[in-house]
Amino acid sequence: MKIIILGSGTGVPSLQRHSPANWLGVAGRQYLIDCGSGTLLQLERAGLSFRDLDGAFITHVHADHIGDLTPMVHAMRLPGLKREKPFLLYGPPGFSEFFARIVAPVAAPPTSFPFEIHDAPASWEMTGVSIRTLSTPHSERFASRAYRFEHQGRAVVFSGDTDDTPELAAFLTDADLAILECSTLDEAKVPGHLSAGLCGQRAAQAGVRRLLLNHFYPIEGPESQFLQQCRRHYAGPLALATDLMALTVGQDPA
Template sequence: MRLTVLGSGTNVHPRRAAAGYLVETDQPFVIDFGPRTLSNLLKTGLDRHRLTHLLFSHFHADHFSDFITFYFDAVIHAKLVRPRPDLTLIGPRGSRRLFQTIIRTFPSFNDAPFRVRIQEVADETFTVGQTSITARTVRHTPRLHCLGYRLEHKGRSWAYSGDSQYCPALVSLCEGSDLAVLDCSYPANRPGPAHMHAGDCGRVAQESGAARLLLSHFYQVAERYDVKAQAGKHYRGRITKARDLLQIAW
């Protein structure tokens, strides 16, 4: 299993793309597709036209807006260069309405020479190839369904909070994971609404027994503090601060 961080920041960050992750098991998955993550995906060398499954945690712009550019490119490439496999979009409640609206809004999107399947999930486990995927509802903002994900393959596991506050569902999702990637929007001494701070991330990792913690999704205020040390007050395992294009294999 290998993770490549496509984006470790938010919508507008001077040094980081917004949220996005490439996870490679028996096949590649992109989880979230925020602004500027597509450019980083190209830098990985992965053939983007091999991608068949995209997962989305929720639909704030910093987690999905590069999908529009990706999809336009996929349609044009499949029409003019070579066929691509069908595409499955997986996300929380509202995914079908959002993606159908996007596809219908742009005339060139309507006649894609491949099939698009939209799958809404909530609090369930399913398989794609040899990879087990668990989607779990987490607490982010009111009236918006938000998911965390856990991917398991050949005894290895990766858990991702999406955007979340500290909540029991997230602790459960990360339980015993080899790597937990958590929303560290704020430093512990400057907490903000709707997201975790570094101390919260440490608590989730410690309580879940995750083997390793990767802090990500930084607001600019988090860059001014030692968030690793703040998380380390609560978690005794290995802590890494994410950066764009960081790769971790296990």
């Protein structure tokens, strides 16, 4: 599996950190996990294109995670787009209805190739990849899901936005790579989000083999504080995500 961080930030405008989006290459397919503002251009900067995507997995519909979803659907209707393979779009419970009410009226789904919209089930298989979801406590208004992708015995987890929850460690168990939201330092913890120390605690508890923190709100002072607070609990390979960072998990070059 190959992962490229397209956006390591939040909804706060930043020239260094775009809004949340990740590219996942697995089993010869290309997917997005979230599609925040700037995703389409970040794909281009990474040498990729929305044209080649096989699907997307939306963690939740907060604006910072879906800012480029409507423009992407619109782009897929452009004349001359040579594409036959289906596009599979998954989101948390209620996502299909959200798409119909909010996205489709201004960006009707393309009709020149199959375009499927699904509320993600708890688990399913897709072209050699096992996918599991976890309901995460984040927003009172919107359902949210973490996603776990397993392929050839390797596992990658994207937390999306989430507060701490006992189920998180179980969901992260033995993950080769966990990409966890790390909105704040511990002393600034806000409801609905993880803080740096909590990320470290859950990753250590779960036996996570490599931990990547992302989704940082701006802080006073150096971002290395996120690492220091996380490191108090987690001893394994650890890094802060940066935009366009690329990671490989297992042998599959995708």
